[in-house]
Amino acid sequence: MIFDKCSNCGKECKKHAKGMCTTCYKKLVWKPKIKNCPRCKRDLPLHAKGLCNGCYNSVYHLENAKYHNYRKYHNIDPLLYRQITKFCLICGFDKVVDLHHLDKNKKNNSERNMIGLCPNHHKMLHTLKYRDEIMNQIKEKLNNK
Known part of the structure; x- marks a missing residue:
């Protein structure tokens, strides 16, 4: 040296x-090399895997944060959570899907107790005016499975 x-x-x-x-x-x-990020199309210094720092963190670290939250707040396996919330049971909407417990006990995480609902149907289910109608639709869909 x-x-x-x-x-x-x-x-x-x-x-x-x-x-x-x-x-x-x-x-x-x-000086860091300024290149075009393929994800966000901005000219920024590349961090890793050919992405800028923001894109790299959102792609690779956001998934880890989601898995941590599934375990922390729902106490279920991330793969099971993804399978249940793949689409709304009533309308088939697949962009944003909430997890709903049928027996209203959030500690009961059996697969038969959880269903995926879009935010509209989930809100309607928790509103007294529409509760019976939505529950009938859920029972009908579950019986057809």
Whole structure:
């Protein structure tokens, strides 16, 4: 190892490049390569896997956060949660699907107790005016399975 004085800060340290220590080199000389992110189409420094920092975190770390929340709040396996909330049992809507417990006990996480409902039908189920109508539709769909 070659220890010498940094040409910028004057500290005794291991030389990196251009006569500077690593810290000074990164601050003054090194510039990240600006490339086009294939996901968001913006010109930003790429982080990993060819994506900018924001896209990388949303793609790779958001899934881990979702799995953690399934376990923490619903105490069920993420694959089972995904299977149940694949589509609304009543209308078949598949973009946003909530988890509903049939016996209204959120600690009872048996597969037969949970169904997926779109936000509209889930709200209607918890509204007294529409509860009987929605429950009849759910029973009809479950009997046809």
